[in-house]
Amino acid sequence: MDNSSFFQDVYEVVRLIPPGRVTSYGAIAHYLGTRGSARMVGWALNSSYGQEIPAHRVVNRIGVLTGKMYFGGNKSMQELLEEEGIIIKDNQIEQFDQVFWDPSRELL
DNA sequence: GAACTGACTCAGC
DNA sequence: GGCTGAGCCAGTT
Numbered sequence: 001m002d003n004s005s006f007f008q009d010v011y012e013v014v015r016l017i018p019p020g021r022v023t024s025y026g027a028i029a030h031y032l033g034t035r036g037s038a039r040m041v042g043w044a045l046n047s048s049y050g051q052e053i054p055a056h057r058v059v060n061r062i063g064v065l066t067g068k069m070y071f072g073g074n075k076s077m078q079e080l081l082e083e084e085g086i087i088i089k090d091n092q093i094e095q096f097d098q099v100f101w102d103p104s105r106e107l108l
Numbered sequence: 109g110a111a112c113t114g115a116c117t118c119a120g121c
Numbered sequence: 122g123g124c125t126g127a128g129c130c131a132g133t134t
Contacts, residue, residue, distance in 0.1 A: 006130070025116050029129085037129050042115035047132080060116060067115030 006037065010044040013103050017057045020084045021101035022093060024061045031103040046070055056080045063096035 013028050025041040034040075045055045049072050056077040060066045068077040068091065078088040087094035 026118095029116080034129070037131090038116035039114060039128090040116090040130050043113090043131070045115060055115080058115080065115090070115055 006032065006034075006040055007044040007047060010041050011048060011051065011053055013107070014045070014048075014053050014055065014058055016103070016107055017054060017101055020086060020099065022057045022059055022063070022081070022086060022096075022099050023101045023103060024059060024063075026061050027100075027102050027104065028058070031107070042067065057084075057101075059093060063093035063100075065091045065093075 009032050010028055013023075013031060017023055025038045028041045029038040041058070045053065045058055045067065048055055049070075055067065055071055056065075056073075058067070065077050065081075065088065071077045073080070078091070081088055081093070086099050093099060
């Protein structure tokens, strides 16, 4: 992509997340080759407000919906994820290992 | 233009 | 085994 922004790469990976699956900020950052920039992934999603980004499928490494408060939408992240078959309990994804989607492993 | 901040993660104590 | 500090980079002040 012409835009060599870290953001654009993040957006593309997030769009590639299949329904019923989730990934972590660190997984995306690692896929892009920068482990320490996990923060930027979250920051990128923060800027993704109003865009066609399924940000609700991105959680932190332990499956907690850290950014649900920042997610702008009629429905909560939890509700959207539950509609895709993902179980959320106490803001944390149940069976996280089963729904976890690693871009560097499944996309590549 | 320098300092601060942020949806994270890992390592060390 | 829980808490603290450091690191990453870009956008905002």
